[in-house]
Amino acid sequence: MLAALLALPVAHYIRRHRDHLHQTAAPLSSPDKAAMAPYFQAELLDQVRIAQRDPLPIPNPPFTRLLQQLGFDYPDLSLTAAITFGHLIATRAPMSHSLLFHELVHVVQYRQLGLPAFARHYVQGILTHRAYEQIPLEACAFQLEARFQLEPKPFDSDAEVAAWLQTASSTRPSQAGPSAARQFSCPTENRATSRCPSPELSKSAAASASGRIARKLSKLRP
Numbered sequence: 001m002l003a004a005l006l007a008l009p010v011a012h013y014i015r016r017h018r019d020h021l022h023q024t025a026a027p028l029s030s031p032d033k034a035a036m037a038p039y040f041q042a043e044l045l046d047q048v049r050i051a052q053r054d055p056l057p058i059p060n061p062p063f064t065r066l067l068q069q070l071g072f073d074y075p076d077l078s079l080t081a082a083i084t085f086g087h088l089i090a091t092r093a094p095m096s097h098s099l100l101f102h103e104l105v106h107v108v109q110y111r112q113l114g115l116p117a118f119a120r121h122y123v124q125g126i127l128t129h130r131a132y133e134q135i136p137l138e139a140c141a142f143q144l145e146a147r148f149q150l151e152p153k154p155f156d157s158d159a160e161v162a163a164w165l166q167t168a169s170s171t172r173p174s175q176a177g178p179s180a181a182r183q184f185s186c187p188t189e190n191r192a193t194s195r196c197p198s199p200e201l202s203k204s205a206a207a208s209a210s211g212r213i214a215r216k217l218s219k220l221r222p
């Protein structure tokens, strides 16, 4: 209930800045599109727009200062390298393929959830986990980004996000118990904006996610 209420101004913030930045944003470059083509639908890559500015001409999302004052680990926008509003990716500098991949996962999440639900899930995620990197929709993006970095074989990001959302929705507390809910709380319940740390922070977060994935894979392999 609280997340649903707080998500309303967040959804408004996303919509407003998406529409404003879209006016001067550019399509993906041909090399970037070619690099992402094995992982994302061509129609999505055609629709995405990139707004590059430094500093980003965007205020902090609603409640950022309050969350920080309450001790939540939620970075200021000035520390972020990129932020995604629907199909619009705002970035301070040219993006690496890893960062672009991460943001495109958020675009997929927006498309599958719809903007209002994305906002609600993001807000629920920060309220539940109290840390940016643990917001389930962020964790989802970091994990797929790590696979993009580590695995030589392309995968279907749409299918991966859909499966993640399905797993989350099928392991709600009422159905699977609190431990399962904690383990798979990814999407269907948390979300609002997609923000990514500065290159340094993003690197360490991605490395951390990569480490987790690598450890998991090593356990599965003989």
Ligand SMILES: [Zn+2]
Binding pocket: 102, 106, 138, 141, 194, 195, 196
């Ligand atoms: Zn992100």
